[in-house]
Amino acid sequence: MTNPITLDGFFLPPPIKVTTFTKLEFGPVQIRLPVLTATTLSDVINQLLTAQEQYLSKQSTPAILEMIDAAVARWLKPDDPAREIAERVLPSITGLSPAMIRLGLTRMLEGYRRDELYKILRHELGDAHLLDEFQPKKENLPGLTRAVGPRITTNILAGNIPGLGIADLIATLLTKSACVCKVSSHEPLSPALFAQTLVQVEPRLAYCLAVLGWSGGHPEAKSLEEVAFDRSELVTATGSDETVTAVRQAAAQSQPVSGRFIGYGHRVSLGLIGREALDNLKSVAQAAALDVAMYDQQGCLSPHLFYVETGGDHFPRQFAKALAEELKRLEHELPRGTLDTPTSARLHQIRSVAEIKQADGEEVIVFGSETGTLWTVIYEADPAFVLSPLYRTVRVKPIDDLMHVIPLLELWRPYLQAAGIAVSEPRRVLLAEALARAGLNRLCPVGRMQQPPVGWPQDGRRFIADRVRWVDLEMT
Amino acid sequence: MKSQTDGIYDEVLDFIRHPVEGRFDTLALRVFSFQFDRNPSYRRYCEAKDQTPDTVRSWREIPAVPTAAFKELDLVCDRPQKVFLTSGTSQGPSKRGRHSVPRLDIYRASVLPNFTAHLLPDLAELRMLLLAGSPALWPHSSLTHMMEVVRQEYGGPDSAYYITEAGLDLDGLSRSLREVCEQNKPVMLAGVTLAFHQFLEHCQVHRMAFRLPPGSRIMDTGGFKGQKINLSPAELYRRYEIVLGIPQTHIVNEYGMTEMGSQFYDNVLADYLNGLSRPRHKRVPPWVQTRVVDPETLEERPAGSTGMLRHYDLANCGSVMALQTEDIGHTVGDGFEVTGRASGSEARGCSLLIEEILRTQ
Numbered sequence: 001m002t003n004p005i006t007l008d009g010f011f012l013p014p015p016i017k018v019t020t021f022t023k024l025e026f027g028p029v030q031i032r033l034p035v036l037t038a039t040t041l042s043d044v045i046n047q048l049l050t051a052q053e054q055y056l057s058k059q060s061t062p063a064i065l066e067m068i069d070a071a072v073a074r075w076l077k078p079d080d081p082a083r084e085i086a087e088r089v090l091p092s093i094t095g096l097s098p099a100m101i102r103l104g105l106t107r108m109l110e111g112y113r114r115d116e117l118y119k120i121l122r123h124e125l126g127d128a129h130l131l132d133e134f135q136p137k138k139e140n141l142p143g144l145t146r147a148v149g150p151r152i153t154t155n156i157l158a159g160n161i162p163g164l165g166i167a168d169l170i171a172t173l174l175t176k177s178a179c180v181c182k183v184s185s186h187e188p189l190s191p192a193l194f195a196q197t198l199v200q201v202e203p204r205l206a207y208c209l210a211v212l213g214w215s216g217g218h219p220e221a222k223s224l225e226e227v228a229f230d231r232s233e234l235v236t237a238t239g240s241d242e243t244v245t246a247v248r249q250a251a252a253q254s255q256p257v258s259g260r261f262i263g264y265g266h267r268v269s270l271g272l273i274g275r276e277a278l279d280n281l282k283s284v285a286q287a288a289a290l291d292v293a294m295y296d297q298q299g300c301l302s303p304h305l306f307y308v309e310t311g312g313d314h315f316p317r318q319f320a321k322a323l324a325e326e327l328k329r330l331e332h333e334l335p336r337g338t339l340d341t342p343t344s345a346r347l348h349q350i351r352s353v354a355e356i357k358q359a360d361g362e363e364v365i366v367f368g369s370e371t372g373t374l375w376t377v378i379y380e381a382d383p384a385f386v387l388s389p390l391y392r393t394v395r396v397k398p399i400d401d402l403m404h405v406i407p408l409l410e411l412w413r414p415y416l417q418a419a420g421i422a423v424s425e426p427r428r429v430l431l432a433e434a435l436a437r438a439g440l441n442r443l444c445p446v447g448r449m450q451q452p453p454v455g456w457p458q459d460g461r462r463f464i465a466d467r468v469r470w471v472d473l474e475m476t
Numbered sequence: 477m478k479s480q481t482d483g484i485y486d487e488v489l490d491f492i493r494h495p496v497e498g499r500f501d502t503l504a505l506r507v508f509s510f511q512f513d514r515n516p517s518y519r520r521y522c523e524a525k526d527q528t529p530d531t532v533r534s535w536r537e538i539p540a541v542p543t544a545a546f547k548e549l550d551l552v553c554d555r556p557q558k559v560f561l562t563s564g565t566s567q568g569p570s571k572r573g574r575h576s577v578p579r580l581d582i583y584r585a586s587v588l589p590n591f592t593a594h595l596l597p598d599l600a601e602l603r604m605l606l607l608a609g610s611p612a613l614w615p616h617s618s619l620t621h622m623m624e625v626v627r628q629e630y631g632g633p634d635s636a637y638y639i640t641e642a643g644l645d646l647d648g649l650s651r652s653l654r655e656v657c658e659q660n661k662p663v664m665l666a667g668v669t670l671a672f673h674q675f676l677e678h679c680q681v682h683r684m685a686f687r688l689p690p691g692s693r694i695m696d697t698g699g700f701k702g703q704k705i706n707l708s709p710a711e712l713y714r715r716y717e718i719v720l721g722i723p724q725t726h727i728v729n730e731y732g733m734t735e736m737g738s739q740f741y742d743n744v745l746a747d748y749l750n751g752l753s754r755p756r757h758k759r760v761p762p763w764v765q766t767r768v769v770d771p772e773t774l775e776e777r778p779a780g781s782t783g784m785l786r787h788y789d790l791a792n793c794g795s796v797m798a799l800q801t802e803d804i805g806h807t808v809g810d811g812f813e814v815t816g817r818a819s820g821s822e823a824r825g826c827s828l829l830i831e832e833i834l835r836t837q
Contacts, residue, residue, distance in 0.1 A: 345818035
């Protein structure tokens with residue numbers, strides 16, 4: 001028996017103090033969160049607004065980038081104390097395997113380096129200094145323009161991917177906005193842990209942040225939400241459709257009409273593999289397996305299924321078999337995490353139903369881990385887009401032409417996020433155009449689905465640009 | 477005229493009527509062998525798993541069919557006398573589970589003694605207020621069929637169904653309950669939990685409460701599956717007690733499924749009448765065996781630990797006896813309790829749950 005570890009899932013700027021706490025239990029790990037009153041939260045927000053005005057609003061974009069980069073650089077070192085805690089504790093919190101946490105954090109953080117963030121600012125705003133001062137407009141339009149971030153932003157964070165909340169925190173600071181983060185009960189650790197690292201880099205920057213927790217939907221949470229939303233110029237929410245809808249409604253009631261809301265709800269992704277890509281069966285299967293295995297398919301960028309084109313050197317069912325082999329290999333390299341009984345039972349049920357259909361002579365082939373539900377590939381001739389129960393369960397469906405996938409996606413249009421595509425150069429653009437019109441927001445190579453570049457258009461939105469307002473200075 | 481297969485059916489019928497301790501295993505293996513012969517889909521499934529009558533040595537090893545497979549295949553050994561359909565609310569009409577029953581007399585034989593033992597151990601007849609659709613309204617419902625069997629056998633005068641085409645007849649039910657209170661003769665309210673819940677809400681809004689005559693009882697079933705109602709069984713039973721005046725000892729939850737010929741009932745009423753005091757749990761009739769298995773290893777879980785429920789029901793001799801349900805539970809004494817359902821659908825972050833999106837179709 002290891003001793004229970006208790007860690008703080010919150011971060012408050014001094015001198016704010018809280019005396020009552022609640023604990024979330026994750027096996028041997030306990031995460032402590034403060035029990036807040038509306039008055040305390042109001043004090044927090046006053047504190048943040050002062051810090052924003054006196055410090056953050058006066059920092060240049062390069063200076064902020066430098067500080068964020070310093071914190072990220074620390075987390076990228078395996079011996080960094082905060083990184084070490086994250087790696088040790090996140091497996092208990094998320095259920096993901098330690099190897100998965102390690103790989104996931106590294107890949108994610110690499111995107112938040114200075115150069116990457118700088119490029120995305122330039123790409124989205126046209127000029128990386130538009131958040132610092134007025135700049136001449138492009139195309140010889142008269143006058144100057146600049147971007148101004150909210151004074152304060154409230155981010156309601158999701159917990160499906162470990163470390164995901166750090167992205168919201170970084171985006172908020174880049175807009176020179178003070179930041180209230182409400183952590184998810186599924187992953188209440190990394191935002192506060194990252195804030196602690198920022199303290200070491202530059203306390204004045206860190207004190208523009210507050211990381212808190214409350215149970216959305218509970219009556220006592222209502223007064224807290226009212227305070228947070230009323231005073232935030234921007235509210236963002238990532239999570240289930242239910243959560244996002246609830247936050248949107250609450251924000252609409254509390255915010256002035258000019259207040260902004262950005263919601264990121266349920267999304268699904270898929271893979272499309274052209275017949276020509278099957279020439280390199282092993283490498284495309286390897287890439288697809290990584291997309292399935294990453295975060296045990298818990299991300300909105302995780303593929304639910306792969307459509308594989310017929311008419312190539314290999315049959316789609318050979319792809320299914322190759323994908324199964326690669327998932328088996330990853331079973332050792334990047335093990336799946338632990339599941340609770342209801343989830344595990346669901347996977348068992350899905351697999352058994354496919355097995356009985358296969359036995360009954362339907363065009364179904366099941367490939368699965370020998371023991372348990374560690375991974376399952378179901379080859380199925382029925383072309384319908386069906387959702388996966390996730391946790392490394394994926395369907396492979398043959399299709400005579402990838403363009404024929406488009407009508408199958410119609411029903412899912414509001415939920416589509418990314419497509420991993422493996423086709424030859426000449427076909428890519430045509431397919432991409434069709435997928436873009438079908439509702440997808442990100443088109444990437446198979447094998448890169450769960451390694452999005454920073455600033456990828458999540459839910460079709462821009463990372464920084466959607467968080468700012470524009471101010472014009474007309475000279476004549 | 478009897479067909480050659482009636483032999484095994486008659487044996488099962490005989491066992492249900494006169495259970496003999498220690499004979500379950502032998503009979504289960506014979507039923508398995510019969511189903512293996514008569515049901516090609518099931519046979520191929522067993523062959524693929526390399527678990528056939530030649531290799532299976534105990535009822536515990538009989539391959540269990542996932543209940544969801546009843547949506548995909550016809551799992552039946554003979555021409556059915558009746559086909560029950562699952563409600564299929566979440567997946568549209570084409571994806572309703574079908575349970576074909578070749579011998580309704582076996583179904584009936586299983587229903588009656590089990591019902592008597594847990595809901596009518598003390599009375600021969602009782603007025604039944606049924607919070608369900610009648611056979612005419614719900615022709616494919618196994619629950620309605622079961623209730624109708626019971627009503628015909630034990631239902632006193634004025635027993636009736638209270639769900640109509642227009643939904644639950646709230647006023648009719650209220651009137652009947654007032655009448656019952658005046659007559660002061662015990663009744664049974666039986667039906668789907670959702671209908672009970674609707675009635676409780678109605679009573680709350682109209683500030684109504686009843687003190688039903690002593691000996692009155694409730695049988696509810698189905699829970700809040702797929703509904704956004706967050707009410708624990710304990711809280712629900714407390715409300716039954718407050719609104720209807722029926723004590724917890726007389727509130728019996730039934731757990732059954734379309735795919736299964738037999739039902740399970742809470743021990744509470746039988747125990748109360750026998751002077752026993754045990755925690756609430758589901759009782760397993762002698763012609764059924766229930767196992768709690770680990771979904772990863774498929775090994776039996778230690779007593780009291782949570783796992784998937786697997787039922788082996790001899791009353792299913794005409795379809796598939798060994799059922800892998802989507803229910804999660806644990807053993808309690810010689811019975812079990814249901815605590816949840818399989819879900820890959822934990823709504824975490826931006827990944828999405830299957831039922832949720834299907835509901836929007």
